[in-house]
Amino acid sequence: MTAAIEVEHLVKRYPRGRANAVDDVSFAVLRGETFGLLGPNGAGKTTAIGILTTRVLPTGGRAAVAGIDVVADPIAAKQRIGVVPQTSNLDRSLRVREILTFHAAYHGVSRRERQARADALLEELGLAARGRDKLDWFSGGLQQRVMLGRALMHEPDVLFLDEPTNNLDPQSRLFLWDRIRALHERGVTVVLTTHDMEEADRLCDRIAIMDHGRILALDTPEGLRRLIPGGTMLEVRTRLPQAVPAGAPAGAEPVEAALAALPGVTAVERRPGSGTDDAAVYRLYATGDAGQLLASAAQAVVREEAELLDLRFARPSLEDVFIHLTGSNLRA
Amino acid sequence: MTTLDATLPAHGRVGAAARSFLAIVERDLLVIRREAPSFLVQTLVQPLFFLFVFGKVLTGIGTATPSFGTILLPGIVAFTCFLTPLQAVSIDLGRDLGFTHEIDDRLLAPLPNVLVALEKFGLAALRGLIAGACVFPLAYLVLGSGYHVRTDLVGEVAGMMVLTALLGAAIGMLVGAALLITPLLFTGCTYYPWSTLGGIGWFQVVTLFNPLTYAAEGLRHAMLPPIAGHPIETLPMGWVLVVLCGSLVVILGAGLRLFRHRVVS
Numbered sequence: 227m228t229a230a231i232e233v234e235h236l237v238k239r240y241p242r243g244r245a246n247a248v249d250d251v252s253f254a255v256l257r258g259e260t261f262g263l264l265g266p267n268g269a270g271k272t273t274a275i276g277i278l279t280t281r282v283l284p285t286g287g288r289a290a291v292a293g294i295d296v297v298a299d300p301i302a303a304k305q306r307i308g309v310v311p312q313t314s315n316l317d318r319s320l321r322v323r324e325i326l327t328f329h330a331a332y333h334g335v336s337r338r339e340r341q342a343r344a345d346a347l348l349e350e351l352g353l354a355a356r357g358r359d360k361l362d363w364f365s366g367g368l369q370q371r372v373m374l375g376r377a378l379m380h381e382p383d384v385l386f387l388d389e390p391t392n393n394l395d396p397q398s399r400l401f402l403w404d405r406i407r408a409l410h411e412r413g414v415t416v417v418l419t420t421h422d423m424e425e426a427d428r429l430c431d432r433i434a435i436m437d438h439g440r441i442l443a444l445d446t447p448e449g450l451r452r453l454i455p456g457g458t459m460l461e462v463r464t465r466l467p468q469a470v471p472a473g474a475p476a477g478a479e480p481v482e483a484a485l486a487a488l489p490g491v492t493a494v495e496r497r498p499g500s501g502t503d504d505a506a507v508y509r510l511y512a513t514g515d516a517g518q519l520l521a522s523a524a525q526a527v528v529r530e531e532a533e534l535l536d537l538r539f540a541r542p543s544l545e546d547v548f549i550h551l552t553g554s555n556l557r558a
Numbered sequence: 559m560t561t562l563d564a565t566l567p568a569h570g571r572v573g574a575a576a577r578s579f580l581a582i583v584e585r586d587l588l589v590i591r592r593e594a595p596s597f598l599v600q601t602l603v604q605p606l607f608f609l610f611v612f613g614k615v616l617t618g619i620g621t622a623t624p625s626f627g628t629i630l631l632p633g634i635v636a637f638t639c640f641l642t643p644l645q646a647v648s649i650d651l652g653r654d655l656g657f658t659h660e661i662d663d664r665l666l667a668p669l670p671n672v673l674v675a676l677e678k679f680g681l682a683a684l685r686g687l688i689a690g691a692c693v694f695p696l697a698y699l700v701l702g703s704g705y706h707v708r709t710d711l712v713g714e715v716a717g718m719m720v721l722t723a724l725l726g727a728a729i730g731m732l733v734g735a736a737l738l739i740t741p742l743l744f745t746g747c748t749y750y751p752w753s754t755l756g757g758i759g760w761f762q763v764v765t766l767f768n769p770l771t772y773a774a775e776g777l778r779h780a781m782l783p784p785i786a787g788h789p790i791e792t793l794p795m796g797w798v799l800v801v802l803c804g805s806l807v808v809i810l811g812a813g814l815r816l817f818r819h820r821v822v823s
Contacts, residue, residue: 331581332667
């Protein structure tokens with residue numbers, strides 16, 4: 227297998243930055259892989275993409291796309307990449323179809339070929355009837371489609387998508403996910419940044435979790451889930467004997483305290499409740515025997531005179547992995 | 559690891575950059591053609607009113623001498639050639655690099671970023687030339703019998719207009735336009751020949767620091783017919799050319815460097 231992207235000890239420090247925006251990052255993306263950079267805003271994902279797409283000069287380290295060093299040979303690198311940015315940067319002086327054909331012309335695609343590709347892509351992206359339109363009044367979702375079509379016009383080896391579904395309505399999000407999967411099946415290497423764990427989970431072959439400019443973990447979604455220690459997560463839904471006064475310190479609630487005191491439990495987290503408003507949902511992270519935990523958790527709830535509504539083992543989400551690795555929430 | 563065809567031959571890269579550059583020029587020409595009506599109306603309103611008020615009204619009511627329109631015209635051509643590209647570049651860049659990022663697609667094309675900037679510079683200068691050329695028929699219509707332009711130095715007129723437009727485009731790459739336009743315009747000898755400033759010596763010196771002064775003086779030299787047998791007095795053309803070319807090189811160099819700084823962080 228050939229690496230589509232190689233990044234070695236990459237560092238970026240902005241002139242007035244307090245810390246490295248990208249801090250000694252190394253990873254490789256295989257050809258045909260869909261690779262995710264997952265992390266909160268300010269984690270360094272966009273800077274990393276900026277370096278790989280020649281818009282940011284690294285302070286140190288090496289970055290190569292399709293074997294081409296992006297600093298030494300940006301022109302050759304630009305021929306191999308397609309970029310879909312976070313927010314629209316479409317050329318508003320042009321009509322939709324012209325945006326595609328001019329992009330291809332910039333990349334030296336012959337006139338006949340660019341007409342054919344524009345037809346095919348507009349059709350594929352559901353824009354066949356809008357080719358002559360101006361962009362005025364195009365929704366975010368439609369502009370995203372145009373940007374995706376534009377990025378594919380010169381048939382890049384690697385497609386970069388920076389927060390592609392940020393601010394998109396659910397329908398546009400699903401549409402884009404379908405398109406990304408289709409590209410994956412066609413063998414296009416896709417690198418996407420996101421702070422949406424569901425997106426990363428569904429689309430990516432491998433995910434690098436980033437925070438404060440560093441990669442904390444890099445694995446398949448399944449591999450990342452195994453990072454949760456003990457691997458047991460139990461969700462307990464109860465109706466509490468009386469409402470806990472607002473502003474009470476965490477852990478002051480007796481049911482929560484009892485659950486935390488159970489053998490093997492490493493952490494208890496109160497989750498936002500769903501359904502009836504007096505139900506409380508606790509998530510227990512534990513090591514040791516799962517059956518034993520189930521029984522003792524049930525007993526603890528009953529002992530505290532709360533009503534047990536539901537007990538189930540949960541599959542850790544990528545967000546759980548992220549919280550485990552960083553101690554903070556992805557959206558924080 | 560199999561090797562990709564990563565190493566493009568050098569001529570392949572030059573060819574790609576050349577094709578890219580031409581495609582970007584094609585894009586700009588299309589946009590210029592499409593925007594031509596509104597662009598011309600916008601840029602020609604100012605010269606139209608200047609010619610009318612200064613060349614027709616003021617001479618008509620006796621506030622200015624009848625030849626004022628003739629003396630004014632080269633200045634109007636100069637500031638139109640100068641200001642149009644200056645505004646085009648600085649507004650475009652401010653908008654593109656500031657928030658719309660519409661230029662990104664060109665920056666991601668396979669050519670050096672500096673060529674994207676040079677293309678913008680060149681096409682903006684072309685806009686300035688078109689606008690400047692349109693001033694002549696406009697003046698012919700407005701000034702009527704007061705329109706006097708010598709036709710034996712057409713080459714010099716064209717050359718001065720090109721230099722003036724290039725200079726305006728270069729300054730546009732360097733500064734946010736709004737603040738600078740008024741002082742540039744009024745210290746640039748566009749409304750008065752430099753030689754007539756002898757009575758206000760300090761101001762005559764100030765105008766020498768404005769490259770627009772040299773553009774206006776050069777155009778005056780190339781356009782004004784001799785009055786009563788005497789050729790009109792202007793700054794020496796040698797100096798005009800040296801200062802215009804020199805400031806063009808320096809300002810363009812600084813503008814390109816600033817552009818690089820703004821597009822690659």
